[in-house]
Structure formats: structure tokens, C-alpha cells
Amino acid sequence: MKEIILYIYPEKSSFIRKDIDFLSHRYTVITPGHEWKVKSMTPLNFLRQLLFLLRFLPKARAVFVMFGGYWSFLPALLGRIAGRPVYIIPGGTDCVSFPSLNYGSLRKPVMRTFIRWSFQLCRELIPVDDTLVISKYNYLEKSDYPMQGYKYFFPGITTPHRVIYNGFDPGLFNGDPGKKIENTFIVLATVGSMPRLKVKGIDLVIYLAEQYRQAAFTIIGIPDWIKSRMGNIPDNVTIYPYLTRELFITFLESSRYVLQLSVSEGFPNALCEAMLCRCVPIGSSVGAIPHIIGDTGYLIHHSGKDYLRKRFDEILNTDSSVCDNLGHNARQRITENFHISKREKAFIDLIESDAPR
Numbered sequence: 001m002k003e004i005i006l007y008i009y010p011e012k013s014s015f016i017r018k019d020i021d022f023l024s025h026r027y028t029v030i031t032p033g034h035e036w037k038v039k040s041m042t043p044l045n046f047l048r049q050l051l052f053l054l055r056f057l058p059k060a061r062a063v064f065v066m067f068g069g070y071w072s073f074l075p076a077l078l079g080r081i082a083g084r085p086v087y088i089i090p091g092g093t094d095c096v097s098f099p100s101l102n103y104g105s106l107r108k109p110v111m112r113t114f115i116r117w118s119f120q121l122c123r124e125l126i127p128v129d130d131t132l133v134i135s136k137y138n139y140l141e142k143s144d145y146p147m148q149g150y151k152y153f154f155p156g157i158t159t160p161h162r163v164i165y166n167g168f169d170p171g172l173f174n175g176d177p178g179k180k181i182e183n184t185f186i187v188l189a190t191v192g193s194m195p196r197l198k199v200k201g202i203d204l205v206i207y208l209a210e211q212y213r214q215a216a217f218t219i220i221g222i223p224d225w226i227k228s229r230m231g232n233i234p235d236n237v238t239i240y241p242y243l244t245r246e247l248f249i250t251f252l253e254s255s256r257y258v259l260q261l262s263v264s265e266g267f268p269n270a271l272c273e274a275m276l277c278r279c280v281p282i283g284s285s286v287g288a289i290p291h292i293i294g295d296t297g298y299l300i301h302h303s304g305k306d307y308l309r310k311r312f313d314e315i316l317n318t319d320s321s322v323c324d325n326l327g328h329n330a331r332q333r334i335t336e337n338f339h340i341s342k343r344e345k346a347f348i349d350l351i352e353s354d355a356p357r
Contacts, residue, residue: 001028002026002027002028003027003028003061004027004028004029004030004056004059004060004061005023005027005028005029005030005060005061005062005063005064005351006029006030006031006053006056006057006060006062006063006064006075007019007020007023007029007030007031007063007064007065007066008031008032008049008063008064008065008066008071008072008075009031009035009065009066009067009071010035010036010037010066010067010069010071011035011036011037012031012035014269015166015269016066018167018340019064019066019343019347022340022343022344022347023064023344023347025344026348027061027351030056030060032048032049032052033048033052034048034049036069036070036071042070045070045071046070046074049071049074049075050074053074053075053078057075057078057079057082057084058082058084060084061085061351062084062085062086062087062350062351062354063075063079063084063085063086063087064086064087064088064089064347065086065087065088065089065118065122066089066091067088067089067090067091067092067093067094067105068088068090068094068095068105068114068115068118068119068150069094069105069111069114069115069118070111070114072088072114072115072118072122073114073117073118073121075118075122076088076117076118076119076120076121076122077117077121079121079122079123080121080122085123085124085351085354086121086122086123087122087123087124087125087126087350088118088119088122088125088126089125089126089127089128089164090119090125090126090127090128090132090150090266091127091128091132091266091267092128092132092264092265092266092267092287093105093264093266094106094115094150095127095132095133095148095149095150095153095266096148096149096264097112097144097145097148097153098143098144098199098263098264099144100142100144101144101195101198101199101263102195103195103196103199103263103264104264106150106153112153115150116154116157119150119154119157119159120157120159122159123159123354124159124160124161124162124350124354125150125159125160125161125162126161126162126163126164126350127150127161127163127164127266128163128164128165128166128266128267128288129163129165129266129267129287129288129291130163130291131148131149131286131287131288132149132150132266132287133149133150133151133161133163134147134148134149134150134151134152135147135148135149137286138301138302139263139284139285139286139301139302139303140263140302140303141302141303141304148264162346162350164343164346164347164350165267165288165337165338165342165343166267166269166272166338166343167338167339167340167341167342167343167344168269168272168273168276168334168338168339168340169339169340170276170331170334170335170339172245173249173252173273173276173277174249174276174277174331175249175252175253175277175278176253177278177324177327177328179253179254180253180254180255180256180278180323180324180327181216181254181255181256182256182320183212183214183215183216183256183316184215184216184218184254184255184256184257185205185208185215185216185217185218185255185256185257185258185259185282186217186218186219186220186251186252186255186257186258186259186274186279187202187205187217187218187219187220187258187259187260188220188221188258188260188268188270188271188273188274189201189202189219189220189221189222189260189262190221191221191222191223191226192223192226193226194226194229197222197226197230198263199262199263199264200261200262200263201260201261201262201263201284201303202219202222202230204261204303204305204308205217205219205237205259205261206230206233206234206237207305207308208259208308208312209234209236209237210234211309211312212236212312212316213234213236214316215236215316216236216238217234217236217237217238217259218237218238218239218240218251218255219237219238219239219240220239220240220241220242220243220248220251221240221241221242222239222240222241223241223242224241227239249277252273252274252277252279253277255274255277255279256279256280256323256327257279257280257281257282257315257323258270258271258274258275258279258280258281258282259282259283260281260282260283260284260289261282261283261284261300261303262283262284262286262287262289263284263286263303264286264287265284265286265287265288265289266287266288267287267288267292268283268287268288268289268292271283271289271292271293272292272334272338275292275293275296275297275330275331275333275334276330276331276334276335277331278327278328278330278331279327279330280296280297280298280323280326280327280330281293281296281297281298281330282297282298282299282300282315283297283298283299283300284299284300284303285299285300285301285302292333292334292338293330293333294333295329296326296329296330296332296333297326297330298311298314298315
């Protein structure tokens with residue numbers, strides 16, 4: 001019989017499914033049947049999770065928890081008591097605080113406490129990027145803190161950590177490089193609330209669209225109810241909600257650039273998927289974005305509009321042959337550095353090198 005792995009999450013997203021898929025090659029992966037999206041359900045979710053853990057934790061080889069939060073506390077606590085290895089995967093919002101933007105789990109006192117307890121109690125932390133541990137922050141002109149990362153906010157944390165980057169399958173994201181359309185920008189942003197528009201840099205995208213009418217901007221991930229509240233949208237901006245993967249890849253295939261001007265990121269999956277489709281990356285210098293892009297695109301080092309216009313003047317004057325080369329290199333960078341097989345191997349090595357105590 002296969003050994004059992006538990007995988008716990010606040011809600012089931014595509015990158016979590018990828019982890020579950022490759023773990024299922026070797027182990028029986030058991031996931032809870034509830035999510036933590038609705039705040040009023042938190043007390044009931046604690047009870048549900050307790051029953052889930054009492055049933056399955058004694059049989060488990062290891063437990064993975066995506067993101068720190070309310071959902072990570074009981075697994076970390078009971079795993080410590082039972083001697084079962086619990087690995088928490090800090091992914092972004094659980095390591096940052098931006099009170100001025102109403103963003104970051106660490107800005108909430110109660111959530112912050114549960115995250116700190118979880119990080120202290122678990123066997124090991126496996127963040128998706130080094131910047132989530134501790135890093136300088138200077139992208140915003142008026143930032144809330146000079147640094148971000150869980151060790152900045154929890155300097156007493158001594159739990160060991162190792163970075164395991166997100167992984168991608170190049171076979172799932174590809175396209176005909178001859179279909180690229182000049183001066184086209186695709187923006188990939190999951191936006192579930194109005195404050196997230198600024199967190200994902202959509203305000204700056206709208207500003208750029210107003211300044212560069214010769215360019216076309218496609219934004220994917222904004223539901224209609226938020227779009228209706230955004231006010232006047234320039235006619236060179238097209239906004240879509242969530243799309244099927246096939247249609248999503250069609251947009252990536254024809255877009256010359258992928259634009260990610262987020263205020264904060266962990267390890268943005270959509271940026272990597274766009275790079276696999278040979279989109280030239282343009283990204284803010286936050287989180288893993290500089291490491292992802294490397295020398296295959298353009299970094300935006302701060303959010304000032306004068307600076308942003310200067311950088312875009314340079315970008316839009318780039319020769320198409322240079323862009324073709326950058327797009328080719330972008331795909332190669334993701335394929336060579338962030339292949340899904342690397343993440344799978346790192347997870348298996350972690351499990352096999354550790355054991356219940």
C-alpha cells in the first residue's frame with residue numbers, strides 16, 4: 001500500500017492541484033473536504049479540521065500545508081504532539097503586511113498570531129522564494145515597512161527552512177512564436193476585491209494604457225462586478241474574467257509582453273506560464289519576480305509614474321528581433337530553472353529524508 005500524505009489548503013487552486021498530482025504518483029494524498037474562504041465558517045472549520053486530523057494524521061507519513069493561516073495551526077500543533085512531520089509552504093500573503101493597502105495576512109493581529117504559532121510548531125518551512133523569508137522593500141514610493149518576510153515580522157522564529165520554487169510543465173504552455181502581435185501587453189491578475197486592483201498594479205496598467213494609446217492591454221482575472229466599479233476604462237484595454245486554459249493560452253500566444261506590476265508577490269505562476277508562451281516579461285522588483293525574469297525581460301524598480309513612463313518609452317522602442325530573442329530566452333529560463341520535475345524531486349527528497357518521530 002502507498003504511504004499517506006495529507007495536503008491542507010485554504011482553497012484549492014491550480015498550483016495546489018499540481019502538487020497533489022505529482023505527490024499522487026508515489027503516495028496516497030488525502031485532502032480535507034472543506035475550504036476556509038468564508039470567514040464566518042472559521043469556527044466550524046476548526047472542528048472539521050480537528051476531526052479530519054484525528055482520523056488521518058496517525059496514518060500519515062507527512063503533512064503539507066499551503067500558506068500559513070488559521071488552517072495551519074492545528075496541523076502544526078497536532079503534528080508536533082504526534083511526532084509527524086508538518087511542512088508549511090509560505091506562499092506570499094502570509095509573509096507580508098501592507099496596512100495602507102489593506103493587504104497581507106500579517107497586518108491582521110489574530111491571523112498574524114496563528115501564523116506565528118504555526119511557523120514555530122511545524123517541522124520545516126518550505127517557502128516558494130527567499131524573499132518570503134526576509135527581504136528589503138522599496139518598490140512603493142511610500143511603503144509601510146522597509147522590509148518584508150516572515151523573519152522580519154517574527155525575528156524569534158528558529159524553524160528551519162528550505163526554498164522550493166514553484167514548478168511548471170513546458171508541454172502545457174506553448175504556442176506559435178510567429179503569432180506575436182507588436183505592442184500587445186497581457187496582464188494576469190486574480191482580483192477578488194477592489195483593494196486588490198492596486199495590489200496587482202492594475203491602477204498603473206490603466207495609467208500606461210492612457211499614456212500609450214498605440215498599445216493594446218488585455219487584463220485577465222477581473223470579474224464583471226469589479227470591472228463595473230473601475231470607472232472609465234481606456235478603449236485600448238480589454239478585461240476578461242477567468243478563462244479556460246485553451247483560451248488563456250491563445251491570448252498568451254499572441255501577446256508580445258506579459259506585464260506584472262504587483263505591489264507584492266510570492267512566486268507568480270501566471271508570469272511563468274506567460275514566459276513559457278514566449279511573452280517578454282515586464283515585472284515589478286518584488287518577491288520572486290526579479291529571479292524569475294533574470295535577463296530575459298525588464299524590471300520596474302519602483303512605482304513612480306515618471307520613472308514608469310521612461311521605462312516604457314525604452315520598451316516600446318525595442319526592435320522586434322530583440323523581443324523575439326527575449327521571448328525565446330524567457331521560455332528557456334522557465335524550462336531550465338523551474339520545471340515541475342524539480343519541485344517534485346524536492347518534495348520527494350524532503351519526505352524521504354525525514355520520518356515520523
